[in-house]
Amino acid sequence: MAGEFAVDGITLTSPDLDLGLLAVRTTDHPGYTDWTVLVECRERGGCKADVRVRVLYRAAGEKRTLRMGGRIDSARGETARLGRVLRPPAQVERIDEVIVEVAAPYSPDAPRPTPVK
Numbered sequence: 001m002a003g004e005f006a007v008d009g010i011t012l013t014s015p016d017l018d019l020g021l022l023a024v025r026t027t028d029h030p031g032y033t034d035w036t037v038l039v040e041c042r043e044r045g046g047c048k049a050d051v052r053v054r055v056l057y058r059a060a061g062e063k064r065t066l067r068m069g070g071r072i073d074s075a076r077g078e079t080a081r082l083g084r085v086l087r088p089p090a091q092v093e094r095i096d097e098v099i100v101e102v103a104a105p106y107s108p109d110a111p112r113p114t115p116v117k
Helices: none
Strands: 002-005 011-013 019-029 032-041 047-059 062-074 079-086 092-105
Touching (some): 002 092, 032 047, 032 092, 047 079, 062 079
Parallel strands (some): 011 092
Antiparallel strands (some): 032 079, 047 062
16 A cells, blocks of 8 residues: 655755655555655755655554665755665554755765775
């Protein structure tokens, strides 16, 4: 069973990046729930960061938190998809808030660290 939640009822907190929330979706499968969060980059110079995301939601009448990480590498106006699988599955009743925080700036041209042997 899939669920798409009206974004006008969900608070987006993103202190580090100017983002717009486009969609929050869940898809139930045997043994897990697949989560998708779609955000639009609204930063003038684009959005390039490794992020930590918390989704505050209700399932089975309880407040719960889903944590996920991801990378946003989008030009202004482009959509980024963040997602994760949650085990065991949860029948999500409501999404209250999506919080996106920058864990580290992302630069695809940055030098890679020297591996330790």
